[in-house]
Amino acid sequence: MHDIHHTIDPVTRIEGHAKITLRLGSDGEVSDARFHVTEFRGFEEFCKGRPIAEMPGLTARTCGICPVSHLIAASKAGDAVMAVTPPPAALRQRRLLNLGQILQSHSLSFFHLSAPDLLLGMDHDPATRNVFGLMQAEPDIARRGIRLRQFGLEVIEAVSGRRVHGNQVVPGGVASVFTAEQREKIVADLDEMLHAATATLELLTSVSDRFSRELASFGDFRSLYLGHLAPDGTWEHVEGRLTMIDHDGSVVLNQVDPADYRDYLGEAGKSDSYLKSPYYRGYVDSDDPKPGMYRVGPLARINLAERFGTPIADQGLAEFRERYGRIASSAFLYHHARVLEVIACVERIAALMDDPVLLEERVRAQAGINARRGVGASEAPRGLLIHDYEVDANGLIEGMNLIIATGQNDLAMNQTILDIAREFVDGPELTDGVLNRIEAGIRAYDPCLSCSTHAIGQMPMKVQLIAPDGEMLHEVRRD
């Protein structure tokens, strides 16, 4: 039998162009899967020479979905260069912003992108297997999703003045005081949001049994997990240190400083993609980064954490663990983890609303350039985000490195696509159900390029079956 390639191109339509290649070996089995990102951004180059004070605003333009995450990581790197600790009120505002960010992004991912797969079924007609089909079939769920995302955006707007690309977070703290009036706007919706979030978890739990095959084949493999974790084991998303565990929960890195990430993370470049592939150095002793594969994001965070620290989310986490074990390894469970985090976000926002420190008027520490390197890290919705800046004596950027969540999941996404292809590809033709599942497997990780280009609707895909001599044997296209 010939070696055969399936190419899925493009995976996305506008900014986040990507394609997938599946390679069939001589035995007819899928032997390799590659997720290629063909878009080049170049932030790490064109930011050179700019003042560090501009970095939050500049790097936030990396993404229209999670600009808050970049604002926070960039500002924390600025804190380190200034060698200051922001005032407590500023830290709480940053925390509130990040909770709004995770909430709105997870709501977009779950309700707009993944819920059609989960609630209408993977084999549902692609023409209506989207958020519009969901609206017609399950209007209550669609309403809930829109309202949860709206609420997350309104939390962001209440703190930063804008739904997207606010400039509230700055090196040293935040730009302005949070007022009682802003707090009241958020408080007014909390009960409805908590109800919407818990009802969503109940719904997801009720349909989970339909997906036993996906659960087993969507990236159910051994990997490491990396993310922020509070010293007492509580879920953390914006401050503190990093912990890494392995597939059975054994601690690999315990409470390490994000500034030391170069000591334990390597970045593998690829000739066929602009996406870097970070890996854990401790398990890699050759050019192959796969032994150091780790995952970040919602699944990693809930695997790391002993508890959320809020009652309803903790109840959900306990039931999740009863069902899937202490360490959940299937990428399909990213969806479930996302919904648990939505609940935790609402509960934590509610707790912050009762915290008087949030309203304190001292919100920014002032200082000059006191260090030539600064590293800032936070948990973006999709996982760990690191900004690493080197500056000259005047605070102009001389070197810069960004470690993005989607990149850190790259090796795992490739493995997930490979697992799905091995389970569902049968012969030289790809069915629509296979395409749906490959697409859904990628979406489980909610990669940034997917969410930024597919807020509504299905992923356009072109699949080509090409023989080694270049002849196209079969093509499936879905626009």
Next chain:
Amino acid sequence: MERAQLDPDALGVVAPALAERDDAVPPATPGGQLMPVLVLGIGSLIRTDDAVGRLVADRLAEHPPAGVEVDSVHQLTPEFAPRLAGRDLVVFVDAAVDPDVDPAVAAAEVTVVELAIDGSGRLLSHHLGPAGLLTLAAQLGWAPARAAAIHIPVTDLALGTEISAEAAGRVEEAFAMLLRLVS
């Protein structure tokens, strides 16, 4: 979506109250009191004349008439649908570059059209215009009583933060229409 050109004064009639409608659902406007009229100016501030809708809305926001809420937005997203609920009137102000707009009409003059709220608008996967947003709102029980659009014809959509002199004149014209519509 069916649309008809309007005399701005004709839309001044107050629509049936939410409570009288069969599809009434609680309006989802967090925090504050719900204003009966919502004006949404739409456009990019860095694509020259595409900003005209927002300039009109921003000007109204400086001294909004009683009962009128104004917002200036880069683009419409599904999260705006709940904000339409319970309104007597929603007015979209936008540069006439929407493919749904008849170019023959758009090229001629600033126009006000009433938008149907019957779920017949097209829902596209990568673009949500006023018609799509109204359809979304109608399907989810968040429809306003009436909706209108002010289309401002433009010709220059290059990158830039200054609008053309021609567009500036039409901003004045559109602002006057909007004021008559919502006052």
